[in-house]
Amino acid sequence: MIHVYNTLTHQKEIFKSIQPNLITMYVCGPTIYNYIHIGNARSAIAFDTIRRYFEFRGYEVNYVSNFTDVDDKIINRAHEEGVSEATITEKYAQAFENDTLPLNIKPATVRSKATEVIPDIISFVSELIAKGYAYEADGDVYFRARQFKGYGILAHQDLNELEAGASGRLDPEELAKKEDALDFAVWKSENRPGVISWDSPWGNGRPGWHIECSVMAQKYLGNTIDVHGGGIDLAFPHHTNEIAQSEARTGQTFVHYWLHNGFVNINDEKMSKSLGNFITLHDMLERYDDPMTIRYLLSTTQYRRPINYSEDTLTQARVELDRIRTAYRNLHFRMKDSKDGRNEAVESDINEYKKQFIAAMDDDFNTQNALAAIFELIALANTYSEAAIIQRDTAMLLLETMTALMQVFGIETLMPVEQLTVEQQSLLEQRVIARQNKDFSESDRIRDILKLQDIIVEDTAQGQRWHKA
Template identity: 40%
Template sequence: MTIVIRNSLTRKIEELKTVEEGKVTIYTCGPTVYGVPHIGNYRTFFMSDMIRRYFEFKGLEVLHVMNITDIDDKTIRDSGKEGMPIKEFTEKYTDIFFEGIDWLHIKRAHVYPRATEHIQEMIDWIKKLVDKGYAYDAEDGVYFNIRKFKDYGKLINIKLEDLKVGERARSDEYDKENVQDFVLWKKSTEEELKRKIFYESPWGKGRPGWHIECSVMSTIYLGDTVDIHTGAVDLKFPHHTNEIAQTEVITGKPFVNYWVHGEMLNLKDEKMSKSLGNVKSLHQLMDKYEPDTFRYMYLSTRYDSVLDFTMDKLEGAQNSVERLRTTYETIQSHLRNLTQKSPMGKREEDLLNATKKLRKEFEEVMDNNFDTPKGLKVIHELAKDMNKYIKGEINHGALAEAFDLYKLLLDTYGLFEKSVSTDSMVGNETFDKLIQFLIELREAARKNKDYKTSDMIRDRLASMNIVLEDSPTGTIWKIKK
């Protein structure tokens, strides 16, 4: 089955066809580094990670670029409030952003261009827009004339004839009821001149507007046409709408083939945002919850549906992760401790057939616009099948094949990214053999009714956080958290 994606531009589910076969380019609107990101922000970054991981699972070569906005209205405003030089201020919050990315096991993008690293390219673009007659110099900046671009607003279905004439928006953010010419270059205010936050340009001292930043950086690293542009749904307008206009004027080509927008994370029926003052920072919750809990919560609602956040939902995700982890460790222990192999029979055939069927189901639901909630159901079904199988005699090959798929699907979702065990020795062949030898000594002592020695071995292993579990098929061991 081919991959199909909801394309915000056409408002349709469309088959993925990349510019270059076997390769896919992804551009993500990254953070504006002026504060601590909240869990709604990270949901958007997680969405891009989920999409990238699935493409890699399918064998596609991915090039992922995510920008960092380190010069804009908000960074200037809040660095002034904190009394910090803007570079020092934005570096502080860039570091905090990456702490969250790494903690959540979100794969780092291949490139993280910063806006301040590409000011000259932005100036060059604005010159071209002026020369082409699509932009004009005004008293407070250079503006893009939206009426000159006949397809303006196609992402959100705005009609040019309904727009106001000759009005301008110096602010980077405004609503659809106030569509206006947008700013490309902002001439410096007195405060910005005083703080030396400016760049020289043909229009005097100033700095780029927010929208031009993403257009320039995406084309530098990904070319004129990007396969997939991701971002939160609230960026459709004005940010993504303005990106399309200015980029397609410069290149004369479609800017993006597939616009993929992640829905909001809501708290009490309102979107989570700093402006509403209802944010929950990821860093506030790190001590109580683990990364996999957040990943599971994000996966439990499809990316293009609103995620209504509650602490109960987070607790539920934690419980689900624990069940998956218990299965992981139990099956891992059985495979590690298995010394006798039962022959292949009907039970083994049933497990292998179920494994093949579940892999097919996983790909079908993920190929269909990344339906992660259904993907999680597949993983839980596989866990259920394995847990049922180990209640009887075990064939190593059959169980190992099912477990390999289990690990692959978990890895595709970025769950248990780091070793499930906290002991760095687990998986070391010599270490495993030593534990198995001690288990055999204990078993021999039990057969000889030497319970003192048997208990001593069990207790000494327990003191090293190695727990023994006796079962009808033998003794298995696990690392205690």
Template identity: 35%
Template sequence: MKKKYGNILDLIGSTPLVPVSRMSPNAGVEILAKLESFNPGGSVKDRPALYMIEEAERKGELNEEKIILEATSGNTGIGLSLVAAVKGYRILLVMSEAVSEERKKILRAMGADLKFTPAHLSTDGAIEFVYDLIREEPQKYWLADQFNNEANWLAHYHGTAPEIWEQTGGRLSAVVATMGTTGTLMGLARRFKELDPGVVVVGVEPYRGHKIQGLKNMKESYRPGIFERKRADRIIHVEDEEAYETARLLARNEGIFVGMSSGAAMAGALRLAGEMTEGRIVVILPDGGERYLSTSLFADKKRSGLFLFDTLTRSRKEFIPLRENHVSMYTCGPTLCQLIHLGHVRRFIFADIVRRYLEYRGYTVKHVVNVTDLDDRTIGGAEKAGMSLRDFTEKYHQEFMKDLDTLRIKRATSFPRASEHVDEMIGLTRRLLDKGYGYEKLRSVYFDISRFKEYGRLSRVDLEKMHLGKTVDLEQYEKENPRDFTLLKRSTLNELKRGIFYATQWGNIRPSWHLECPAMAMKHLGDTYDIHTSGVELIFPHHENAIAISQAVTGKLPCNYWLHNELITMNGKKPSKSEDDPAIALRSILNAGYTGREIRFWVINHSYRRAIRFSIERIDASRRTLAHLDEFTRKLRVCRSGEPSGDVEQAVYDFRKGFTDAMDDDLGVPKAIAALFEFSRRMNRIMEDKGLASSDRKKVSEVLSGINSVLEILDLEPAERDPVVEDLVSKRETARKARDWAAADKIRQELRAMGIEVADTADGAVWKKV
């Protein structure tokens, strides 16, 4: 016989417990989700709302003369409004103006009066307001005071916990609940320690500065009076984006549509499951996703169609930025102790291509390129040169900027210097020590690799087979484990004498190279950014160490896409890094008469994931290839006029699509350049046969300008006028019209001696430098 209900309040509780089958990281660990969205008010807060009101009625604290008053982030308010509507009470709710629009509409629909406090004060602002109000008019209001009301946790002690025990037959290893008022966690902890002390009770807490509605960080916000830290066996901290993404995954992979706090709870449960070998976890999912549709939780992250090869996963991944239409990007920059060599050239040109193509696709890119001006090589170089460290590194910084311009590389958004971020590096070291990932020995500080279980994930390095001494000088430093790497180096006597040191609690130190990158990246791009570009030579140990530092502190990877370009080799080997090696130094090649454009073209006309063999002959070949493109762009400027042609529109369309298809396929620049040459051949035929209408010329110029904003290999602007050359060309043209062939040939030879080539076209003579 079906149960009969007196009213809707009888439906509170007895929520379903369903398996989460596709998301568990461990087949031996079963995860069961308790779906509190099945309560009539749509959340777990219906339970304490009913319990608090009925306890107040029983004690005579609440009657029909009083108005229910409460500070809420939304769900408790909805639960209280539901109960108030059934029982006939008036209710005033105070909440942050930042709560979702859905919650506001639900509350108004249930007859609640609403008062909003400033968003930046979060729920704390609402709490302060209701406490002021109840002090002023205690006879008018009954304050539910969920943060201090024991009826809050008693609702779960008498309701939620026994339900779980019955639904699981008493067979569970752990129960996970998020922390807001902490009523759920406290009630579960008390009851399960009575039912089975072996059940691990886990709280999920957001980090400070979080945006997860309904949750509280106990250090950042007013601590609920009912919260007792010792009652939870463990507290797991979850990042906002991890919570959001887990909520999305629950919908996509399990068909469970929940809110952001539920995403946080599940993220904690998944992390716990990954640490277990077997067992059963019950996780409380506080509410559904319907009341978050106006937030960023389920905002559609537009598919980009751009696929990139991620070194970390060794797979092609579709690029989806953390923030829609914006990209955060970090590139390992130069060490300011020498002029850049071809290895650097490829690294910086590759980063430039990535950045330019993202901008071509409409993204706003924040590009950070670090500058190392504080390490062994810069300090040693400055001493050898008899210069201050600042003057020495500034000299090479200026030369680096000149080289970027020569190579047509766009200036980064910022070029942070290591020497200007030492405070951040020291602060990061403190955080690592606080979390147990670092240790001090003989006034140097080291990262304890044994504590970071994911070390080697990027490089696939086997710690047991790691060659000792690869990361640091073993003779100079005393470490607990020779595989550990340095965070802060004890300053040498010579450095102390020269004033190159930083006073810290561990003594006089200077930061290590491995610490510099994560500190600057976190300072300028946050805990997680979109893309990190560099060369494969830095994967191990530098990037492996940078990941360890960042992830140890934040609990997540520093970036979502690791892009690494391959080496430039000589005779199949990695060339020397010495600026004195004429075969590798950029300036040596430039001094031999080659241009930055020619070097850029030679570099990008190879897949970034394949090594390039260097030889002067190969750059000569690039010079000849560029000459064909220069001839094409020259013809565009001087070809005769014609009628508008559908062939031009089709050629432009095909070229643009071919370029985009190539670049979307893991930045296939060689294929994109092939599309450019195919376009030039088609257009050459059209120009020879029909000429170009001004409207078509504009279309061609626009598509070339757009593509060149990425490649930067075309000279689309006409050369500067040379009155002497133009006068000779004019005189030659006059001689030809007069059929004075001897005079015309003499002028041609004179022009050739000046490095000028003349071509006779149907529209007259044109010239170019050769």
């Protein structure tokens, strides 16, 4: 039975989907005006891992996420570069796809852009006005926050505190338009020449930031959804405002379970452009030759906890991932001389570690404890690989279990596809003959030649084997 920590209630709850075996899940995506940073990547990986675990437990997941492709940051970037907003958003939407592909993040069932649902947004805003929850002011439309009972409950803050914070962020002109400092924009007037806008009942304009996610979630998943995810920084005001406008429109519960991931710190400091420690995923992928190490690092801390990124933590992640891959490769190598039958004691241990993995992930996706179970499985694989005789069915069960559990972390290939040139294959064959003839100096000479080509040769009781460095 899966338990999840619900930000709305500040407690773990038994997870129960609206429809049996089907989960509706919405996760906030990036504003596409730049390459995504490591914090964005952490969120994408965290919720991809959660999605994969739901699927591992037998659910079908209808996963929707968005691209914010109309926003002040995009407009400003387009102006700086002298291009259209669409040029900017198309570039960085493609960059998102290119940069997340090496991390094996599954594509969303629907990945919608704000500009693709403008008619739906206008209709949504019109309904809010008709219900008295929103009002027009000089071409802008604002939502009456205090009119929605329970506004701010997700943030767990007093309304007076929220009002004081809102007043401090607003410029006098905008504050003068509002009935209340807490009110937020669902539609913004826009009359600057050359700036993206749409005709609406309130004049030319564009959607406010918060409205797009409500519209997309309800358009593609229904008025009430199972899971809504995003970074903890989105709990207020973004998700708080989503709840208010969505439930004001439908009169129904918007989301059953609110899940928020923690931040990424850089060398134990909060990531910030002002501190000069701002890291994009694009730059990381250019620097490191194994994207799965990045994925492993960002997915192996429980999603609600902060992650500390440094060269040391990345190196440690690579060491751990190599341990898993090596154990898999060693056992896979032994399959060629395995015998028919099974080892019931070993299979009992395999099933026990799998149960421990499930218990950990059922506890609000506790990936750290789940990894502890995986490393017990790895130790078992290493021990079994050294046995004089191994049983084929048991070895296959162990390999399949290792594969299935690591797939939850998005690491689907534990046995890399490694190809040799004709010359390298010939050298390996010559080395086998040299060892059979007890010509160990020749054997060592060939091994050293292959090592210079990043081919590592090992001699085992079951014969020669190799892998790439």
